[in-house]
Amino acid sequence: MQLVNRNSPPVDQVGIEDRIARVTARSIKSDMKLAGLQMAISMIDLTTLEGADTNGKVTQLCTKAQYLCNEYPELPSVAAICVYPSMVGVAKKALGKSGIKVASVATAFPSGQSSLEVKLLDTKMALDNGADEIDMVISRGKFLQGEYDFVADEISTIKEACGKARLKVILETGELGSLDQVRKASDIAIYSGADFIKTSTGKIPKAATLPVTCVMLEAIRDYYLETGKMIAMKPAGGISKSKLALHYLMLVKEVLGDQWLSNEWFRFGASSLANDLLMQYAKAQTGAYQSSDYFSID
Amino acid sequence: MAVKNKNVFDFSPALESAGHIQLKDQYELFINGKWTKPKSGKYFKTINPSNEKVIAQVAEASKTDVDAAVSAAEKAFNGWSSLSGKERGKYLFRLARLIQEKARELSVIETLDGGKPIRESRDIDIPLAAAHFFYHAGWADKLEYAFPNRKTEPLGVAGQIIPWNFPLLMAAWKLAPALACGNTVVLKPAETTPLTALKLAEIIEEAEFPPGVVNIVTGAGATGAAIVNHPKVNKIAFTGSTEVGKIIQRATANTDKKLTLELGGKAANIIFEDAAINQAVEGIINGIYFNQGHVCCAGSRLFVQESVHDEVIQKLKARIENLVVGDPMDKNTDIGAINSKSQLETINKYLKIGKEEGLEMFQSSCSVPSKGFWCKPTIFTGAAQSSRIVQDEIFGPVLAVQTFRTIGEVIQKANNTPYGLSAGVWTDKGSKIFNLTQQLRAGVIWANTFNKFDPTSPFGGYKESGFGREGGVHGLESYLKFND
Numbered sequence: 001m002q003l004v005n006r007n008s009p010p011v012d013q014v015g016i017e018d019r020i021a022r023v024t025a026r027s028i029k030s031d032m033k034l035a036g037l038q039m040a041i042s043m044i045d046l047t048t049l050e051g052a053d054t055n056g057k058v059t060q061l062c063t064k065a066q067y068l069c070n071e072y073p074e075l076p077s078v079a080a081i082c083v084y085p086s087m088v089g090v091a092k093k094a095l096g097k098s099g100i101k102v103a104s105v106a107t108a109f110p111s112g113q114s115s116l117e118v119k120l121l122d123t124k125m126a127l128d129n130g131a132d133e134i135d136m137v138i139s140r141g142k143f144l145q146g147e148y149d150f151v152a153d154e155i156s157t158i159k160e161a162c163g164k165a166r167l168k169v170i171l172e173t174g175e176l177g178s179l180d181q182v183r184k185a186s187d188i189a190i191y192s193g194a195d196f197i198k199t200s201t202g203k204i205p206k207a208a209t210l211p212v213t214c215v216m217l218e219a220i221r222d223y224y225l226e227t228g229k230m231i232a233m234k235p236a237g238g239i240s241k242s243k244l245a246l247h248y249l250m251l252v253k254e255v256l257g258d259q260w261l262s263n264e265w266f267r268f269g270a271s272s273l274a275n276d277l278l279m280q281y282a283k284a285q286t287g288a289y290q291s292s293d294y295f296s297i298d
Numbered sequence: 299m300a301v302k303n304k305n306v307f308d309f310s311p312a313l314e315s316a317g318h319i320q321l322k323d324q325y326e327l328f329i330n331g332k333w334t335k336p337k338s339g340k341y342f343k344t345i346n347p348s349n350e351k352v353i354a355q356v357a358e359a360s361k362t363d364v365d366a367a368v369s370a371a372e373k374a375f376n377g378w379s380s381l382s383g384k385e386r387g388k389y390l391f392r393l394a395r396l397i398q399e400k401a402r403e404l405s406v407i408e409t410l411d412g413g414k415p416i417r418e419s420r421d422i423d424i425p426l427a428a429a430h431f432f433y434h435a436g437w438a439d440k441l442e443y444a445f446p447n448r449k450t451e452p453l454g455v456a457g458q459i460i461p462w463n464f465p466l467l468m469a470a471w472k473l474a475p476a477l478a479c480g481n482t483v484v485l486k487p488a489e490t491t492p493l494t495a496l497k498l499a500e501i502i503e504e505a506e507f508p509p510g511v512v513n514i515v516t517g518a519g520a521t522g523a524a525i526v527n528h529p530k531v532n533k534i535a536f537t538g539s540t541e542v543g544k545i546i547q548r549a550t551a552n553t554d555k556k557l558t559l560e561l562g563g564k565a566a567n568i569i570f571e572d573a574a575i576n577q578a579v580e581g582i583i584n585g586i587y588f589n590q591g592h593v594c595c596a597g598s599r600l601f602v603q604e605s606v607h608d609e610v611i612q613k614l615k616a617r618i619e620n621l622v623v624g625d626p627m628d629k630n631t632d633i634g635a636i637n638s639k640s641q642l643e644t645i646n647k648y649l650k651i652g653k654e655e656g657l658e659m660f661q662s663s664c665s666v667p668s669k670g671f672w673c674k675p676t677i678f679t680g681a682a683q684s685s686r687i688v689q690d691e692i693f694g695p696v697l698a699v700q701t702f703r704t705i706g707e708v709i710q711k712a713n714n715t716p717y718g719l720s721a722g723v724w725t726d727k728g729s730k731i732f733n734l735t736q737q738l739r740a741g742v743i744w745a746n747t748f749n750k751f752d753p754t755s756p757f758g759g760y761k762e763s764g765f766g767r768e769g770g771v772h773g774l775e776s777y778l779k780f781n782d
Contacts, residue, residue, distance in 0.1 A: 010726040012746050015577025018584075025417060027312035027629035035306040218576045225612065253307055254620055261307050 008187045009222070011179040011215050020210045023254060028246045037281045040245040040273070041068065042076035043263045045103055045234065047271050048083060049110075049202065058087045062094035064298035069278050072285070078274065079263040080133060084109070085122060088129035103133035103168070107158060110172070110201035112137040116154060123161050134158070135168040137201060140175045143185060151185075152192045159193035168196035168234055171216075174206025179215050186219035190231050198234040202269060207237025210251060217255040230260070236269025242280040245273060309622065312629040314416045319403045321493065324355040327363055327516065328499035330370035331509025337362040342518070344492055347413035348626050348635035348670040356492050359515035364484065364524040367513035371455040371482040372530050374510030379452045379480035383439030390435030390478060392505045397428040397470075400501065404494055408466055409626045411493040413635030413671070414589050416627050426751060427470035430769075433753035434474035437774060441479065444771050450778045452480030453556055454532035457525035459546075460495075461538045462488035462637050463592040463693075469495050471768050472535055473512065474753075479777040481533065482511050484525055488538075489518040490638045523549075531555060533777065537594075540691070540717075540762050558766025558776045560594065560758055562691040563719030565740065566712035567597030567748065568702075571605045573724035577746070579613045582697070585722055585748035587621065587633055587675050591695040592641070594763075595720035597748055599688055600699045601708050607701050611679060614697075615660055618675040623664045633695060636671040645673050645694035652678045652687045652698075683714055691717070705730070713739045718760030722748045741767075 028036060046065050048057060058081075065078050080101035081091045091102045104126035108114035114122075123134055136158050142150045159167050169189040173182045189197050197216055199208040213235045220231045233252070239245055245268060252260050260266055275295045282290050324341065326333040336357040343352045359367070378386070397404065401424045408419040441450050456476045460468040465487060476483050487495035499514045515521060519542075526534055526549050533556040536546050540561040550557050567585050569578045585597030602610045626634030636642040653659055657678040666672035673694055681688050681698040688698045702708040712721060721740040723731055731745040741759045744750060751757070756767035766776045 009576070010572070010574045012574035012577040012726075014747065015574060015580060018747070019577070019580055025421065025629075028310075029312045030310040032307060032310040035308075039307060222576075225609075249307060258307065 008180070008184040008219075011183050013179050013211070016179060016211045016214050019214060020251070023251050024210070024247050026250050028250065033246065034281070034284055036246045036249050037242060037277050037284070038076060039249060039261060040242070040268065041277050042079060043267050044078040044274055045080045045082040045236075045267050045269050046078045046274060047081075047202070047236075047269055049105060053084060053087055055087075055090045058083055058090045059094045060298040062091055062100075064274075064296060065100050066095065066098045068274065069295070072278075072281065075278075075281065079267055082135065082269065085126035085129065085131070088126050088131045092130040101132040102130060103135055104129075104131040105135045105137075105201075107136040109135070109137050110203040112139050113141070116157060119154070119158065120161055123158055127162070127165055131165060133166045133168060134162050135170055135198060137170045137172060138185065138189065140172055143176070148184075148188055152188050155189055155192035155194060166195040166232075167193065168198045169194040170198045170201055170236075172201055172204070173199050173208075173212045174204050179211065182212055182215045183219055186216045187223075190219060190223050194231065196232040196234050196267070198236055198269065200235075200237040200269075202237035208235035208239060208269075210247060213248065214251060214255060217252060221256055224256075230265060232265040232267070233260070234267040234269055239268055239270050240272045240276060242273075242276050245277065309630050313625070314406060314409075314420075314627050314629055316406050316410065316627065319406050321354060321407065325357060325492070325496045325516070327357045327359050327367070328496070328502075328512075328514040329363065329367045330513065331503065331507070334363070334366070336360060342489065344411060344490065346410050346670075347490075347637055348667070350669055353410060354493065356496070356516045359486075359517040359521045359524075361524040364515055364521060364528060367484045367515050368455055368457075368525075368528050368530045370510035370513055371484050374508055375452075375454055375482045377508055378482050378511045381480075383441060386478060386480065387435045387438035389505060389507055390431050390438060390474065393501060394428045394431035394435060396501045396505055397424065397431065400497075401425065401428070404466060404497060406627075407497060408494050409634070412462060412465060412491045413626050413637050415631040415634040416629055417631065418589060423464055423467045426753070427467045430467070430470040430474045430753045434478040438478040441774065441778070444774055445778075445780070447782075449781045450479070451781055453777060453779055454481060455530060456481045456483050456533040456535060456777065457528065457531040458483055458485045459522045459525060459534070459536045459538065460485065460487055462491040463589060463594070465491040466494035466498060468537055469498055472537075475768070475773045476535070476777050477511065479774055481777055484513045484515060484531070486515050486517060486522055486525060489516070492516045526550065533557070535766075535776065536560070543764060556776070558758075558768075559764035560766070560768065561719075561762060561764040562693075562717055563594045563596070563759065563763050564599055564689070564691050564715050564717045565595055565597045565720040565722065566599045566601055566738070567722040568601045568708055568712060568724065568734070569603065569606070569610060570725040570727075570730065571603045572726050574726060574746070575606060575609060575613070578724040579610065579617055581722065581724065581746070581748045582614060583617050583621070586697045587618070587695050588749050590633055590636055590673070592637055592693055593749065595742060595749065597720075597722050598692065598697060599712075599715075600697055601702050601711065602699060604701045604703055611677070611699065614677060618662045618677065619664075621662060621664070621675055623662065623666060623672070623674060625667070633675060636673050636694065639671055641693065642671040642673060645692055645696065648687050648690065648692045648694070648696060649676065652685070652696075655685055655687075657681055657685060657687070657698075683711055689715070705733070709734065709737045713737075716762040719763035720744070
């Protein structure tokens with residue numbers, strides 16, 4: 001298969017860190033800040049991925065997704081709810097015709113340590129329950145063993161099973177070891193049919209970072225320059241503050257350009273980010289920080 | 299329900315405030331610890347190059363004023379050089395700390411007077427200036443460890459002439475080693491950017507330096523010539539153009555003045571097909587557009603291996619569209635104003651020559667303010683070693699791109715210039731880096747990065763880029779004589 005022989009370009013970690021230092025030194029103020037906060041809200045995949053998830057918990061999260069903040073009706077709703085396959089039906093029902101997507105993790109999330117048959121069944125279950133988007137994990141063990149064909153085949157098989165549903169491929173970059181590996185995994189995912197590439201499961205301590213995201217965005221850009229096709233990006237885990245979210249948007253703007261700045265092409269996988277965005281938005285409107293008690297915690 | 303937020307995440311103005319700075323309408327000469335009116339009574343204006351408004355009047359030092367400054371320095375020399383190194387170090391540490399305390403004010407003044415983005419003066423110029431004083435303060439009482447088994451003595455009065463591209467930083471590069479080694483100084487800042495050096499004089503006063511140890515005289519070429527030709531000056535340190543450097547070398551020949559020159563450059567920045575291309579593109583951008591290209595070590599000659607030429611050019615063009623060009627006081631500005639009208643004329647002359655020689659020119663589509671001096675970031679492709687824009691130092695945001703096929707060819711071409719200040723190598727292969735650093739005739743070679751400066755690292759040129767080193771242990775040698 002061509003993609004396996006394809007050499008991913010090297011990544012210079014020091015250069016990436018320099019770039020991130022430049023991006024985070026940008027001053028995001030007034031109108032730009034307001035626009036960024038709104039944009040970030042619209043890009044959230046509001047997530048609950050717990051063994052302890054219940055129908056009630058998921059339903060409450062769906063309510064929050066639809067009625068984020070009554071005080072500021074101009075705010076957009078979040079992009080999607082992200083749950084386990086068993087909760088897709090509950091979420092789908094709770095969200096009704098709101099237009100908010102339901103994303104489901106699948107393929108033996110979060111470890112991916114299972115057979116392809118099980119992963120396909122897992123994916124099918126999510127799709128049968130009505131998932132609009134599938135967040136799959138790659139087999140990191142196989143990737144680290146150098147079995148790139150295996151990883152690629154798995155992704156393309158799941159992609160085929162997804163049909164119309166958009167496929168997010170989670171690289172779990174915290175387990176890959178280097179930025180060079182992140183780039184290689186990104187290229188494999190993109191060339192195997194990923195609609196999104198996603199950093200992390202959120203289930204290990206090393207989740208999304210700006211340098212890792214920068215490398216993945218570069219992979220997306222290089223693919224776009226080569227083929228003219230846009231791939232979407234989703235950093236997940238560890239993004240809980242507005243300032244950091246705005247840095248991410250700045251990075252997307254500078255590496256990929258404005259055309260990627262919509263929730264079709266960029267998402268945040270996060271649970272507590274929404275409330276911080278709301279709090280900052282309220283601060284920008286009223287000039288004062290509100291108590292966190294004014295923001296519901298579903 | 300894809301929410302299309304097209305183009306709304308655009309930069310809002312983020313202006314650094316200038317309300318906190320303290321500037322006088324008129325500046326005198328700083329001689330013997332006192333603010334002294336010029337004998338001629340002549341003053342010149344210093345303007346803000348981003349809007350052409352006059353910021354202040356500055357005294358023009360004549361030969362008589364330079365005489366007074368040199369005498370003051372000569373008189374102060376005995377006292378200063380016989381202070382223990384530890385005591386001299388204390389003064390320098392004090393100076394370094396005061397620069398840090400006033401960093402915000404100094405950054406703003408640097409940007410107002412010189413046109414460079416506030417991001418650069420805030421994050422690079424001023425912190426590095428303080429770092430140079432800290433570093434050399436540490437050497438003041440350790441000279442016998444820097445040069446073991448050798449007896450060192452200061453030279454006497456150092457005449458120092460500095461350029462307009464990094465006004466305060468260049469003052470620090472010059473003053474810190476000279477003072478640490480026990481010399482006294484007459485310093486002349488550039489005529490377009492004298493203000494931070496004059497603020498430094500105020501800080502030197504505040505630090506209670508003995509009078510005459512540092513004298514700062516402002517003026518243009520004639521003032522500089524008076525320093526260079528003064529018989530009581532023992533050492534000349536000059537940073538500026540190769541043209542003026544040659545004049546100075548002629549003038550100091552046949553005298554016992556010690557001389558160091560840091561002159562022009564036309565650095566080769568070489569990018570191989572096995573490089574981390576995306577980071578190399580960032581490095582090229584930083585190499586040529588940092589400080590509007592007003593950098594003697596700027597990576598102005600880009601050599602791209604043929605197999606990656608199209609990719610690199612495509613990415614460079616996209617990247618310069620992303621650079622924010624405009625008000626230097628805006629915290630998001632990447633490229634500020636050209637330092638002076640005459641420098642803009644020089645740059646425009648070369649843009650014209652490049653086009654006349656049939657090179658393909660690409661400029662950012664950004665708009666520039668109507669007042670002030672501006673040049674959009676520019677790339678010329680299809681250049682050759684025979685192109686004028688490849689041969690001459692332009693000192694502006696203009697990149698000349700050539701291609702190459704083999705490593706031997708690129709080494710030959712990189713060295714095929716009268717200059718030899720700096721070079722850059724971009725490859726993922728360590729062995730290639732060592733091969734090139736051995737063979738490139740340049741004082742500083744960066745690998746997989748560019749324009750990195752540190753007081754511990756000696757900086758200086760080969761060939762017509764000058765001689766002598768600044769920074770590191772090597773930099774101390776230029777301000778000492780060895781009696782052994």
